[in-house]
Amino acid sequence: MKAANKQLLQQVYAEISRGNVQPLLDSLADDVEWTIIGSTALSGTSRGKQEVIDKPLKPLRARLADGPVVFEPERFIAEGEYVVMQAQGRATARSGKPYNNTYCIVCRIVDGKVKQMIDYVDTELITSALGA
Numbered sequence: 001m002k003a004a005n006k007q008l009l010q011q012v013y014a015e016i017s018r019g020n021v022q023p024l025l026d027s028l029a030d031d032v033e034w035t036i037i038g039s040t041a042l043s044g045t046s047r048g049k050q051e052v053i054d055k056p057l058k059p060l061r062a063r064l065a066d067g068p069v070v071f072e073p074e075r076f077i078a079e080g081e082y083v084v085m086q087a088q089g090r091a092t093a094r095s096g097k098p099y100n101n102t103y104c105i106v107c108r109i110v111d112g113k114v115k116q117m118i119d120y121v122d123t124e125l126i127t128s129a130l131g132a
Contacts, residue, residue, distance in 0.1 A: 002078040005109040009083045010076060019068045021057070028052060029113035038123030042130070063130040064099065065092040071103070081115075083107045099129040 008027060015023040034052045035045040046055040060069075069091040077084040084106050091099040101121050108116035 006078040017070045034117045040126040097129045
């Protein structure tokens with residue numbers, strides 16, 4: 001199970017980096033909870049697949065110039081239902097500012113579906129680069 005969960009997260013972020021968000025959406029449980037830490041406009045907890053799309057994903061995409069956040073994973077750590085990914089991300093904001101964030105994402109995967117995600121990121125960078 002640990003290996004399958006780790007592989008799922010690896011594949012999802014590899015596809016996101018190519019601009020394909022569909023594998024992420026397909027992997028989300030209907031009752032997923034996704035939290036972005038801090039007090040930015042993108043921060044907070046979204047509950048349910050549609051709220052995840054509407055609250056963090058669409059507003060983030062709207063603040064980025066053409067192209068996705070390209071993730072460069074440093075490590076994946078799996079234990080039980082949890083997979084942790086440490087990564088660097090590179091993108092450009094619509095303002096032209098670089099949006100190169102550091103990520104630590106804690107993901108709970110149950111029966112092949114993402115039930116919970118917590119994004120630990122540089123929130124100051126979200127505000128300064130994305131105006132969020």
